[in-house]
Amino acid sequence: MTDLKFGVCGNLDWHGTPDELNPISTLKRNDVGELLLKLNREPMGKSDLIDEYGDLEEEIEKLLRLGALREDDLVYVNFTFIDEKDSDHVFRESEPFARRLCGSIMENKGTLYETLDRYDNPEVSKEKLAFFIIGCYLLDWGALEMFRNWEVSNNLKSQPGGNEYTLWGEEEVDQLLKRVYWGGHALKSGEYIFHTFGDHHGYKMRNAFPDIINSFPDLDFEGRNEYRTLMLEKKKELLKELGDVIHGAFDNKEIGKDRRGHIELLKKTGYIREEDELAVIIPYFFEEHIDMLTDALDPFAPVLKSWVEDQLPIFEERMKDIRPIQNGVPFDEVFIQLWHVVFGLTNRYLAEEGVIYDTYEDGKGYLPGLFKEEVSQEFVEYLTTRS
Numbered sequence: 001m002t003d004l005k006f007g008v009c010g011n012l013d014w015h016g017t018p019d020e021l022n023p024i025s026t027l028k029r030n031d032v033g034e035l036l037l038k039l040n041r042e043p044m045g046k047s048d049l050i051d052e053y054g055d056l057e058e059e060i061e062k063l064l065r066l067g068a069l070r071e072d073d074l075v076y077v078n079f080t081f082i083d084e085k086d087s088d089h090v091f092r093e094s095e096p097f098a099r100r101l102c103g104s105i106m107e108n109k110g111t112l113y114e115t116l117d118r119y120d121n122p123e124v125s126k127e128k129l130a131f132f133i134i135g136c137y138l139l140d141w142g143a144l145e146m147f148r149n150w151e152v153s154n155n156l157k158s159q160p161g162g163n164e165y166t167l168w169g170e171e172e173v174d175q176l177l178k179r180v181y182w183g184g185h186a187l188k189s190g191e192y193i194f195h196t197f198g199d200h201h202g203y204k205m206r207n208a209f210p211d212i213i214n215s216f217p218d219l220d221f222e223g224r225n226e227y228r229t230l231m232l233e234k235k236k237e238l239l240k241e242l243g244d245v246i247h248g249a250f251d252n253k254e255i256g257k258d259r260r261g262h263i264e265l266l267k268k269t270g271y272i273r274e275e276d277e278l279a280v281i282i283p284y285f286f287e288e289h290i291d292m293l294t295d296a297l298d299p300f301a302p303v304l305k306s307w308v309e310d311q312l313p314i315f316e317e318r319m320k321d322i323r324p325i326q327n328g329v330p331f332d333e334v335f336i337q338l339w340h341v342v343f344g345l346t347n348r349y350l351a352e353e354g355v356i357y358d359t360y361e362d363g364k365g366y367l368p369g370l371f372k373e374e375v376s377q378e379f380v381e382y383l384t385t386r387s
Contacts, residue, residue, distance in 0.1 A: 003172040004033040005200070009144070009155040009336050010165030014214065015228045021161035023068045026059050027169065035060075036169065040081050040323050043074035066160060068167055076327045079167035080337040086322045087173050090341055093318045097311055098345035102353070104307070105134065105346070108299040109355055115296040119289070121250065123279045127357040131181075132283050132369050133296050135356050136197040137379065139343035140184050142297065143304055144336070145383040152308055153332040153339075168337045172200070179351060179360070182344030185210055189236040191373045192243030198359055198366025199344070208269055208368035209239060246271060246370055247286070249278035271368060285371040290378045301386040315342075 006027040019025045026032055035053050050057050063069040070078035082090055112134070116126045147153045156164040177200050186195035187210030194209040205211070213235045219227065245262045248255045249272050255263065266272045273279045285293060315338075316331055324334045351358040359365050 004037070004169060005172055006033075006167070006169040008163075008165035008167060009340075010163070011156070012159075012163045012165050013161070015225070015232045017161045017163060018225065020062065021066070021163075023063060023066045023167060026062055027068065027167075029059070031056060032059055032063075036077060036081060037083060037171065039069075039075065040077045040083055040327070041085070043076045043327065045073075046071055046075050049075050070328070072328075077324070078327070078329060079169065080324045080329060080334045081169040082337065083171040083323065084173050086324075087171065089322060090319070090338065091345070093315075094338070094341045094345055097307075097315055098342050099349060100311065101303070101307055101342065101346045102349040104303045105300065105350060106353060106355060108303070111299055112296055115292060118292045121280060121284070123273070123281050124283055125357065127354065128367060129283050130350075130355060131357040131359070131367055132197060133293065134300070134350065135181050135347045136184050136195075136369075137293070138297055138300050138304070139346060140182065140197070140340075142301075142379075142383055143339065143343065145380060146301065146304060146386055147308075147336075147339075149384060149386070150305070150308060152312070153335045155336045157333070166333055166336050168340075178365070179348040179358070180341070180344035181347035181351070181356075181359075182340040183366075185214070187213060187236070187239065188373060189239035190243060192240060192247075193371050193373060193376055194239055194243070194368070195370070196366050196368050198364070206364075206366050206368075208271075208366070209242070212269075213239060242266060242271075243370065246280055246284060250280045250284055250286075252277065269368070270362075271370075282367065283369045285369075285375050287372060287374055290375055293375065293379065294382045297382070301383075305386075 006024055008024070012022070012024070014022075027036070035056060039049070044052075049060060053060065060069065064071060064075070068077075068079055070076045112130060113126050116129050116133075119129055144153075144155050148156070155166050157166050159165055180199050181197065183200060184195060184197045185206070186193055196206045196208045196211055198206065213232070241259070242262055242265070245255055245259050245266060255278070263272065263274065263278070267274055271280065271282050273281050316335070319325065319331070319334070319338060322334075325331060347356060350356045357367065359367055
């Protein structure tokens with residue numbers, strides 16, 4: 001069986017949500033994945049499904065309770081699951097839409113780069129800044145925020161356990177990987193939000209934060225959930241300390257000798273460089289950068305609005321035959337993941353044109369970044385005015 005990947009778009013408390021309320025803990029099992037692959041193409045009656053997969057009856061019932069499966073006359077996969085048969089179609093049909101969007105963004109490159117001249121750290125290139133500002137903040141997080149405001153789609157669907165997300169799944173194929181930049185991971189600790197952004201080729205292990213923090217070995221003992229929760233809190237304390245070191249290095253402040261281990265860790269994970277003095281070498285945005293960020297984004301919100309008005313109806317028609325739509329998943333929900341393909345390809349083309357950074361200059365497939373929580377709050381408030 002080919003590799004399958006399942007995830008969420010939105011907010012899932014990975015460590016605080018019990019297994020019985022977390023569909024990912026079940027979906028990631030190989031035997032469940034095999035069932036999903038078949039069921040995605042061949043919806044079945046529940047009795048037939050149990051007859052064929054009787055050893056997975058408990059898992060099937062769990063996925064039905066959580067809405068990952070839906071029972072009508074038959075049992076259907078009830079989320080956006082793009083298998084290999086649909087993947088070729090989705091990518092082929094998405095390419096012209098992504099190229100048009102890339103062209104519209106490139107028209108504003110001069111204005112964008114003039115704004116980025118205001119960033120006060122020469123160690124970080126404009127291409128790296130644009131990788132986050134355009135690739136992630138605009139096309140990923142910002143677009144999802146604006147789509148909610150425009151009632152195009154809502155990835156923050158209420159889920160059991162107080163979580164808000166939509167599920168997605170994919171059968172991993174080559175075109176889903178290298179330079180299709182659409183994967184953002186983030187974790188808040190104190191006033192800092194650490195995040196990485198990149199593709200699925202570099203997904204399996206991003207040696208940066210929060211991916212390192214979120215990495216736990218498979219645990220099989222009573223109390224494992226409580227252990228993860230306690231350990232995560234300790235790891236988040238470390239994140240706060242690492243954020244303080246980065247902020248101090250950015251402002252050329254004295255950093256105590258007790259932070260020597262933190263400095264070495266940040267050097268080896270690519271956050272800072274140390275020669276005569278410490279230098280921050282990743283995009284880091286805090287309060288004084290808010291005006292620069294909103295000015296940088298300002299020309300592009302109308303670009304996205306035009307894309308939604310002019311291109312989305314055509315795009316929806318082109319996707320009417322893929323399995324999630326045929327299985328009854330609403331298009332506004334399916335579009336959340338299809339949009340990731342469109343903007344991931346857009347980012348690939350922007351990297352080819354030199355507008356945003358090509359992470360494979362470093363051979364990694366991702367970049368780490370850091371911003372203060374206040375920046376995030378201002379960023380969301382700004383986007384809510386773009387409707």
